[in-house]
Amino acid sequence: MEGIHPLYDKSMECLLCKQKSTTKKVRSRFVKVAKYDTDFHPIYEDSTVNTLYYNIFVCPHCGFSYSEDFSRYFPPTTMETIMEKVSSQWVPHHFSKERSINDAINTYKLASYCGALKKEKHIILAGICLRIAWLYRINQTKEQEERFLRFALKEYEASYSTGDFSGTQVSEARLLYLAGDISRRIGNEKAAIKYFSLVFERQKNAREASIIQMARDRFQELKQKHETSRPMLHN
Known part of the structure; x- marks a missing residue:
């Protein structure tokens, strides 16, 4: 080139x-x-x-x-x-x-x-x-x-x-995932969990499997971060 x-x-x-x-x-x-x-x-x-x-x-x-x-x-x-x-x-x-x-x-x-x-x-x-x-x-x-x-x-x-x-x-799943990840980035982990959970609830579209997996990954990262502190995360 x-x-x-x-x-x-x-x-x-x-x-x-x-x-x-x-x-x-x-x-x-x-x-x-x-x-x-x-x-x-x-x-x-x-x-x-x-x-x-x-x-x-x-x-x-x-x-x-x-x-x-x-x-x-x-x-x-x-x-x-x-x-x-x-x-x-x-x-x-x-x-x-x-x-x-x-x-x-x-x-x-x-x-x-x-x-x-x-x-x-x-x-x-x-x-x-x-x-x-x-x-x-x-x-x-x-x-x-x-x-x-x-x-x-x-x-x-x-x-x-x-x-x-x-x-x-x-898509709805992508929007909710982004809302969750941005919330996580600005330190509002409670809101992040809420949005990632909404992604799981709306996992009807198989084409969005990658978004659902990304939401699960972020969710698990937050869970591991807080597993030794007071319980705040629920599956």
């Missing part, structure tokens, strides 16, 4: 202002995952080629920022709100070149803000917050990582209670 750059330009038409521009993407042949963290954070063989950096498109014309998971539909008055709160204050800025990790964090934060103004689904906002936490993890900024894990958990819980994950790529 000598001579081929990992990044290429992808043409985009802004969902908001409809103007065209380009954004960088990583060629799939360069994407090689070495392993995953327990919350599905991908760790790449080549840390200099990280697709996470390029998931968000930031329109250089109006500032509207979004991922490919955003819907094309804008609920009533949300376009006007975004134009007022984002576009009217936007200083033309390009994120269309190679991004640093701080550039990536800023694009996700812009997308989180735009997504909230657009009233995007909780499941989409949760994914954005989780990815910001991952980037802070790479940066070894523990306080900010936990802050955004808490934001992600709040959105996952809202998605579960409203059911807005239905019809997306995130």
Whole structure:
């Protein structure tokens, strides 16, 4: 692959202002995952080629920022709100070149803000917050990582209670597992046990055997951690 750059330009038409521009993407042949963290954070063989950096498109014309998971539909008055709160204050800025990790964090934060103004689904906002936490993890900024894990958990819980994950790529079992693992990571082990237990209760789908096993592994880790302390875990 000598001579081929990992990044290429992808043409985009802004969902908001409809103007065209380009954004960088990583060629799939360069994407090689070495392993995953327990919350599905991908760790790449080549840390200099990280697709996470390029998931968000930031329109250089109006500032509207979004991922490919955003819907094309804008609920009533949300376009006007975004134009007022984002576009009217936007200083033309390009994120269309190679991004640093701080550039990536800023694009996700812009997308989180735009997504909230657009009233995007909780499941989409949760994914954005989780990815910001991952980037802070790479940066070894523990306080900010936990802050955004808490934001992600709040959105996952809202998605579960409203059911807005239905019809997306995130299944009920995956959502519950993520809620459990995030709860575990931020130190709320009681909530983690509750969510992992819900995964077990909903193990009807054989295709999700790997998620169920991951929930069992996390559950057992917590159980072993507390087996010498006061009883708090029940099968």
